[in-house]
Amino acid sequence: MSGKKVLFGLFDDEHVLLDAVKGVRAEGFKITEVMTPFPVHGLDEAMGLRMTKLHSAGFLFGATGTLTALGFITWISTVNYPINYGGKPYFSLPAWIPITFELTVLFAAVGMTLTYLYLNRLAPGIKHRILDERITSHMFAMSFEIDADTSDARKAEIRKALEANGAVEIHEQDLD
Amino acid sequence: MSSTTKFDFTSTHKRNFIILFVIGMMAVLTGVFTGQADAQKTWANLLVNAVFFTGLSALAVFFLAAHQIAFAGWHALVKRVPEAMTSFLWIGAICILVVTGGTIGNYNNLYHWSDTFLIKEKVTMAELEAYEKEHAHGHEMEGDHESGEHHGEEHSMLSNGTVVLASAGSEGGESGMIDNPYYDEILDGKSAYLNDAFFMTRTIIYLVLWVFIGYQLRRFSIKEEETGEKMWFQKTRTWAAVFLVVWAVSSSMMAWDWVMSLDPHWYSTLFGWYNFISLWVASLSVVILLIIYLKRNGYMPQTNENHLHDLGKYIFGFSVFWTYLWFSQFMLIWYGNIPEETAWFLERKREYNFLFGANLAVNFLVPFLVLMRRDAKRNFTVLTVVASLLIVFHWVDFYLMIIPSTVHGAAPIGYFEIGMALAFAGVFLYSTFRALSKVSLVPQHNPFIQESIEHHI
Numbered sequence: 001m002s003g004k005k006v007l008f009g010l011f012d013d014e015h016v017l018l019d020a021v022k023g024v025r026a027e028g029f030k031i032t033e034v035m036t037p038f039p040v041h042g043l044d045e046a047m048g049l050r051m052t053k054l055h056s057a058g059f060l061f062g063a064t065g066t067l068t069a070l071g072f073i074t075w076i077s078t079v080n081y082p083i084n085y086g087g088k089p090y091f092s093l094p095a096w097i098p099i100t101f102e103l104t105v106l107f108a109a110v111g112m113t114l115t116y117l118y119l120n121r122l123a124p125g126i127k128h129r130i131l132d133e134r135i136t137s138h139m140f141a142m143s144f145e146i147d148a149d150t151s152d153a154r155k156a157e158i159r160k161a162l163e164a165n166g167a168v169e170i171h172e173q174d175l176d
Numbered sequence: 177m178s179s180t181t182k183f184d185f186t187s188t189h190k191r192n193f194i195i196l197f198v199i200g201m202m203a204v205l206t207g208v209f210t211g212q213a214d215a216q217k218t219w220a221n222l223l224v225n226a227v228f229f230t231g232l233s234a235l236a237v238f239f240l241a242a243h244q245i246a247f248a249g250w251h252a253l254v255k256r257v258p259e260a261m262t263s264f265l266w267i268g269a270i271c272i273l274v275v276t277g278g279t280i281g282n283y284n285n286l287y288h289w290s291d292t293f294l295i296k297e298k299v300t301m302a303e304l305e306a307y308e309k310e311h312a313h314g315h316e317m318e319g320d321h322e323s324g325e326h327h328g329e330e331h332s333m334l335s336n337g338t339v340v341l342a343s344a345g346s347e348g349g350e351s352g353m354i355d356n357p358y359y360d361e362i363l364d365g366k367s368a369y370l371n372d373a374f375f376m377t378r379t380i381i382y383l384v385l386w387v388f389i390g391y392q393l394r395r396f397s398i399k400e401e402e403t404g405e406k407m408w409f410q411k412t413r414t415w416a417a418v419f420l421v422v423w424a425v426s427s428s429m430m431a432w433d434w435v436m437s438l439d440p441h442w443y444s445t446l447f448g449w450y451n452f453i454s455l456w457v458a459s460l461s462v463v464i465l466l467i468i469y470l471k472r473n474g475y476m477p478q479t480n481e482n483h484l485h486d487l488g489k490y491i492f493g494f495s496v497f498w499t500y501l502w503f504s505q506f507m508l509i510w511y512g513n514i515p516e517e518t519a520w521f522l523e524r525k526r527e528y529n530f531l532f533g534a535n536l537a538v539n540f541l542v543p544f545l546v547l548m549r550r551d552a553k554r555n556f557t558v559l560t561v562v563a564s565l566l567i568v569f570h571w572v573d574f575y576l577m578i579i580p581s582t583v584h585g586a587a588p589i590g591y592f593e594i595g596m597a598l599a600f601a602g603v604f605l606y607s608t609f610r611a612l613s614k615v616s617l618v619p620q621h622n623p624f625i626q627e628s629i630e631h632h633i
Binding site for chain 1: 503548
């Protein structure tokens with residue numbers, strides 16, 4: 001029991017939500033998470049999230065695939081078990097490009113998928129708390145992390161900011 | 177600057193483009209008069225630039241048609257640029273007609289198959305003598321050298337008279353017909369498709385359709401701007417659909433006809449797409465450069481890095497696709513190792529090894545590595561550099577497809593070749609900028625204009 005709690009406001013309109021995110025941040029509150037039933041354009045910028053590093057991971061996975069393929073085929077064809085195919089040289093780069101391409105794509109795709117699952121803590125058997133079922137269909141939630149020690153004054157401040165920015169409902173929930 | 181602003185085509189622009197043209201022409205004329213460039217080389221370079229610049233313009237029509245059909249809302253703000261590029265199309269079409277017509281009218285010798293003597297199995301003595309007399313000089317450049325199929329080549333090693341007498345002695349039959357020592361079975365087999373009349377008919381059909389539909393799309397767009405009626409948008413859709421059907425067929429056929437048939441013994445089944453994509457990447461690069469130029473001069477304020485990001489993705493993606501086609505063509509021929517097919521690459525590797533490698537390296541590695549990052553596609557300076565390189569090297573791509581097949585032996589790119597390209601660029605830019613100044617740069621009555629303004633990725 002870590003006593004973690006979450007205070008969240010529900011919004012019923014994406015435009016109100018977008019303005020609210022800007023408004024609440026301008027007032028100096030730190031938003032923990034915003035949950036929406038569909039992607040909202042401009043939300044990432046409004047929340048001040050940095051760009052995902054998934055692309056860079058993808059590049060590294062891809063490059064690993066390229067090197068693995070080229071390195072492995074080169075070793076097999078020139079060192080380990082050289083065979084003469086149709087008079088072509090042992091080191092026949094053009095013939096290896098398709099395999100290299102495939103392995104690059106495979107490594108990048110599988111690597112990025114696993115990285116994505118890891119970053120989002122998604123795996124079979126992991127239970128995720130849904131703050132309110134309506135955020136999966138038509139409501140938007142903006143949540144703030146608090147704990148048992150958070151003073152009532154602080155909570156009231158957050159509630160006030162949420163209300164002032166158009167939240168239609170405000171709830172508190174234990175995370176444990 | 178209001179959204180109805182038209183581009184101001186100043187006298188400075190005009191002067192600069194005319195200077196570009198004049199400098200180019202001076203280089204061309206110098207080449208011609210000093211003998212640096214013989215007739216064959218001049219015609220061949222004319223073909224390179226005619227195909228390349230007509231292609232840039234035709235692909236601008238494709239840009240408009242494809243986005244129109246796809247209801248691509250984001251492109252509404254930038255569509256004036258490809259629209260303006262279509263204004264060069266009729267000039268390019270004339271250049272193509274001059275070059276291809278030149279072959280058909282026997283003013284030049286670019287298309288080897290157009291020589292009907294080569295497809296006659298039997299000829300009379302008199303015909304053979306007349307032919308040999310006519311081709312006594314410059315016979316060298318006519319035959320293909322590698323494919324090993326050439327009666328012409330064996331023959332040219334001997335003195336003309338000897339062979340003629342030998343053939344006459346052994347074959348001279350009743351009607352005085354003898355075996356044609358220059359008879360080319362492959363050309364004869366292809367003569368149903370590759371003959372003067374059909375070739376010229378096809379060329380005229382593609383060009384007329386492209387020019388006409390390009391003109392219609394531009395005209396409707398201007399009407400839409402002037403009247404604000406939605407019916408013009410619907411009409412544009414109809415013609416855009418027609419163009420895509422026409423283009424699906426004619427894009428491949430133009431490549432076979434104008435470029436691949438320069439080497440009538442050689443063939444590659446993906447040559448049409450290869451040409452199409454090469455021109456498509458170059459044309460998109462021109463669109464990007466023009467938009468950045470306009471933006472740097474304060475026009476098109478609502479067009480922003482989101483639109484250029486999309487265009488940047490295009491040149492990134494299609495450069496990879498171009499490479500895929502390049503590689504597919506190369507790898508299968510390399511692997512198969514059939515002399516008839518490898519001849520094409522041998523000729524290029526032998527005399528143009530550096531350009532051959534640079535073509536692949538620049539057109540693949542530069543967009544692939546530089547434009548991979550999101551920031552790069554949104555950075556105008558990076559896009560300018562990459563787009564400029566792509567235009568130059570896709571031109572080189574066409575140079576490498578056309579010149580080795582027509583000007584046999586080494587023909588490095590010198591002042592003459594660059595001059596010819598500059599002259600074309602001068603006319604292309606003059607025509608495009610003039611068209612840009614005709615109508616508001618923002619199509620205000622386009623149904624998608626608001627979507628395009630709010631475009632965000």
